[in-house]
Amino acid sequence: MGTILWSTFAVFLTLSIFSFLIKDNPFYKFAEHLFAGISVGYLVVITFTQIFIPRVWKPLMNSIDTGNILRSAFLIIGVFIGLLYLSRASNKYSWLSRYPISIVVGFGSGFAIAPSLNARVLKQLHSTVVEDGQSLLNIQKIIAFFRDPSFSSLYNATYGPLLVIGVLVVLIYFFFSFKNDNPVIKYTRTPALLYMMVGFGAAFGYTFMARISLFVDRMNFILNRWWPLIQNKLM
């Protein structure tokens, strides 16, 4: 019985959200406000159970038990600094919240420099030059295409050059977006735009289909999971 009630409530919420497609209405507002409350409540639970307890409370209790005063003090200071976030509630003392923010932002910034450069710049540049130990601009693949023309060899021959050219022209487009008469910058604009439009179109199509999958999943829930439950109960 419990499953039927919960499932029926889920169906009610699903339809309430979809009712917004007709127009804004009380059912949608109810579901929307419930979503906000439930999501923040869930965030509180996750933060409490996954971060506060295992990373602060338990280590603090352990260090108190083992008499490690330095570590206990370190954790207590952390909690105290974290509690300064509460000063946001006061207009007069809200500046105190800058202390925890500055520590988190500062540490995060310093900590992010090396991995960000490595993963987002160096590795991407490396993959644009070499893939699977082979140069992307491999003349042998182009020769192979002329020796044995086929779709497969055409794909192999053009894959690397098209990728390298794409990365270069889009980078040039981004970094020299101001008006410029330099021929390299001028004549790479159109190919860069073509690459970007095709790429963004693909990203759009991909995102759209992901959203449609969610829609199909909701319909599947209503028609293939909830409705049979109701039918079984009624018969």
Add this chain to the structure above:
Amino acid sequence: MKRQYPMILTFVFGLIGFILRFSPILNEKYLNDLLSWTMAIAAFAVVIAVISLVKHHAEKIRRKHKDMIYSFVTFIGLIVMALVGILGHYMPGSIWKSIFDNLYKYVRTPLDATMFSLLAFYISSAAYRAFRARTWHATALLISGFIVMIGRVAFGPLMIFADITNWIMLIPTTAVMRAIMIGVGLGITATSIKIILGIETSYLGGGEK
């Protein structure tokens, strides 16, 4: 004191974070503790989320706004989810845990999925408006988007779209995303350095010196 000390703290902790990445000895010894410590501090930021939500809805109730009944719904959702979740954490086999799981499975998940699926309808109408602009940019976007949409669910003779989709995803999309990624990486690095050196201070907000 209100801006200078936080900026000094940013500089010090920024340097610590930076050095920890390059020193295997320090990294091994202090990284976990420092990460836990900063994560513990960052966790309290949830308090800001709760305060903002409570402030906004309390104000609506105080002003007797016509939609104030929904603010009560938000409060009930917040309190019930938080309480039940915490009680369920301490009593794993209890009814609280089961209610929490059901709230997640039958309330949060459907709401989340439906909200996002609703976007499909709105991005279609946005796309329609974008595609009405008859430029070659919009045409390229439309053709590429259409091919990928068909390619994702291709079958039988339409499988050609799946092959073209693969090509689009592997070459033009990878090239564009890679270039964007490189730009983002350089941007993150530059912003991080600016934050550590105190050139970028917007994270401290406005207000008194």
